[in-house]
Amino acid sequence: MINNLLKKDVLTIFLLLSTVLILTLFIKAPYEIAYIIPAIPFALLLLNNISKKKFFVVFCVLLLLNSVVSLFSLDNPCNISENGRVIEDGKYKNTLLVQSQKIVDANIRDSVIITSEYLPSVCYLYETSAKNRSLIGMVGFNYFEIKEHLNSQKNVKYVYLAPLDKIRELHNEGYKLYYAGNWAFRMTKCIYRYNLSNYNCYNAFLLKIISYSLLNQKDN
Known part of the structure; x- marks a missing residue:
């Protein structure tokens, strides 16, 4: 050869x-x-x-x-075969959309939810339900910018991530603070170097405000 x-x-x-x-x-x-x-x-x-x-x-x-069927996965060595990357990615995106809808439908008011990866789909679902064509309040698309969207009906802000001074400002304005799952928690700690739980910010999924079933790879 x-x-x-x-x-x-x-x-x-x-x-x-x-x-x-x-x-x-x-x-x-x-x-x-x-x-x-x-x-x-x-x-x-x-x-x-x-x-x-x-x-x-x-x-x-x-x-x-291989995109449809994966053989001898390193994550699950006992399984001879499992779904390929394309199918798994489709399932993940479907779960993300379902969870985003639950964030929009959450029964809370006067609050801020740090949504991280959920933000684009949350904005889309909210504006679709409100029959608005423009995503008012969506700013930037960089990890280090403040990106937020306002649910004017409930006075709930959906924020991608927030630095510590923004968290303090929201507390002073009287908002209750939540974050949507461990991924938002970890991203905040990685990028802004502070712990959300130290500033009266709670995991919305653990408080059962929103039911949580995101794929295991995000929280394990």
């Missing part, structure tokens, strides 16, 4: 070097497995050049099936 590879054209050598370079960089800094994705097109073209067509077709079919 090596001899065949050396006899190939410049394109094959380029594809090989590109694949090796990306994998080498990943080994040097293995932060996220997704960083290997850029190597996939180079590796596929390389495989097409150096292997038999039948093998290449079978490999591509298996690659596509």
Whole structure:
């Protein structure tokens, strides 16, 4: 196989070097497995050049099936197969939407909910129910900006994240403060370096204001 590879054209050598370079960089800094994705097109073209067509077709079919069915998961070694990434991602987004609707429907007033990842879907669902076409109050889309949306009917603010001075300001204005799940708690601690529970801010899901069933990977 090596001899065949050396006899190939410049394109094959380029594809090989590109694949090796990306994998080498990943080994040097293995932060996220997704960083290997850029190597996939180079590796596929390389495989097409150096292997038999039948093998290449079978490999591509298996690659596509992996999106639907995953074999021998590292998370659940006892399971021979489980849902692939596409199906799991679909389930996660559906759960996120259901939880966002519960945030919108929560029976609270004069409060602020730190929503983190829920904010875009919460804004959309609220404005859809209010029959408003514009997302009034949505500002910015950067982790370090204050992003919030106002439910004017209940005087409830949905905030993506908030620095400590914003939390103190909301307390002074008389708002009750909640955060939607452990992900919002952890994001706040990671980005703004303070603990929400130290400032009378409570997990809305644990208080059963909103029922909680988000996928385990966010809270485990």
